[in-house]
Amino acid sequence: MKRIGLIVNPVAGMGGSVGLKGTDGNVEEARRRGAVPHAGDRAKAALEQLAKIKDLIFFTCSGAMGEDVLSKSGIKGFEVVYHVTGESSSADTKEAVGMFLKTGVDLVLFCGGDGTARDVFDVIGRETPLMGIPAGVKMYSAVFAVDPASVGDLVQAFTRGHFRDAEVMDVDEEAYRRGELRTHLYGIARTPALAGKIQAAKEIYEEADEERAKAAIAQFIDEILLPDVLYIIGAGTTTEALTRRIGIKKTLLGVDAIRNRRMVAADCDERTLLSLADKYKETRIILSLIGAQGFILGRGNQQMSADLVRKVGIKNIIVIATPHKLAELPFLYVDSGDPDLDREFGDSIQVISGYRIAQRKKIRH
Numbered sequence: 001m002k003r004i005g006l007i008v009n010p011v012a013g014m015g016g017s018v019g020l021k022g023t024d025g026n027v028e029e030a031r032r033r034g035a036v037p038h039a040g041d042r043a044k045a046a047l048e049q050l051a052k053i054k055d056l057i058f059f060t061c062s063g064a065m066g067e068d069v070l071s072k073s074g075i076k077g078f079e080v081v082y083h084v085t086g087e088s089s090s091a092d093t094k095e096a097v098g099m100f101l102k103t104g105v106d107l108v109l110f111c112g113g114d115g116t117a118r119d120v121f122d123v124i125g126r127e128t129p130l131m132g133i134p135a136g137v138k139m140y141s142a143v144f145a146v147d148p149a150s151v152g153d154l155v156q157a158f159t160r161g162h163f164r165d166a167e168v169m170d171v172d173e174e175a176y177r178r179g180e181l182r183t184h185l186y187g188i189a190r191t192p193a194l195a196g197k198i199q200a201a202k203e204i205y206e207e208a209d210e211e212r213a214k215a216a217i218a219q220f221i222d223e224i225l226l227p228d229v230l231y232i233i234g235a236g237t238t239t240e241a242l243t244r245r246i247g248i249k250k251t252l253l254g255v256d257a258i259r260n261r262r263m264v265a266a267d268c269d270e271r272t273l274l275s276l277a278d279k280y281k282e283t284r285i286i287l288s289l290i291g292a293q294g295f296i297l298g299r300g301n302q303q304m305s306a307d308l309v310r311k312v313g314i315k316n317i318i319v320i321a322t323p324h325k326l327a328e329l330p331f332l333y334v335d336s337g338d339p340d341l342d343r344e345f346g347d348s349i350q351v352i353s354g355y356r357i358a359q360r361k362k363i364r365h
Helices: 027-032 039-050 067-072 090-103 114-124 148-159 173-177 207-224 237-245 270-279 306-312 323-327 339-344
Strands: 002-008 056-061 078-082 107-112 130-134 163-171 183-192 230-233 256-259 262-265 283-288 295-297 317-320 348-354 357-362
Touching: 002 039, 002 090, 002 148, 039 067, 039 107, 039 130, 039 148, 056 067, 056 090, 067 078, 078 090, 090 107, 090 114, 107 114, 107 148, 114 130, 114 163, 114 183, 130 148, 130 183, 148 183, 207 237, 207 317, 207 323, 207 348, 230 237, 230 270, 237 283, 237 317, 256 270, 262 270, 270 306, 283 306, 306 339, 323 348, 323 357
Parallel strands: 002 056, 002 107, 056 078, 107 130, 230 283, 283 317, 317 348
Antiparallel strands: 163 183, 230 256, 256 262, 348 357
């Protein structure tokens, strides 16, 4: 029996049809312009697919935040574990998700947009998978089904253990309303995976192949870790596979430092890293390529400054990436903030992409 926590943001997407570009902070204005809620209808369409699946039990919120739509969808097996008073808010979402976790849910299914995704992720992080029924004005996060009708297939995939890493994106609402798209990576969640059914911020990979590649890279790096050497570990799920293998919990979106397979410092800033590099005689940097852009330095890992790289030495940088990620990158880039240092990287760099396997990738300056 799989336990699913369901939460519906009743006002998600209301601003779209009335030209507000987003609903966060603009619910009353959306209503003044004549907007009507539609998140419940989209949730109902998704849940009607789930009503056909056996061995699911739901935990939800009272009223429009879940109870109403579950009743309308013909799903009998559900329990209200969070009661809403008045109009629901972001705080209600977070408190409800906290209650879901106390009941031991296997998946949090939410209906909303990027704002709801961030609220859910704030509570569950990577510990519990999440998935979105798309209902917002904009949805740049990679945790949403492509449409409500795909939710049934995705939950089936979930019951079979198919997951992938997925970006939760932060969108600047005010800039968006001014016609400027400003996004940044808010976090990396776990979500059910099925090609063609879940949207992506970038290319979707087969989960099994991707995880195998990360594990192979981690096994090789584990074998070559040297005693008494400080290793500065960059952000990302590929580097996380290494730390997980050696029993260290990584700061997923930060930079950590380890030595003799023990954490020396977590979530380091540049000053801490420079201090550590001074303290320890030998230092190496292990990093993965950032996103689909192909940056070795300068995107999401600015803690690894030009001063740090010069102190450690380019020859002591180990770059790792899965074959899938490398396949979509014709060139790599370095943007350390120091053009002279960038050129010192040369025309190419070795990237470890498997167990005792490496590729030589060109660097474009």
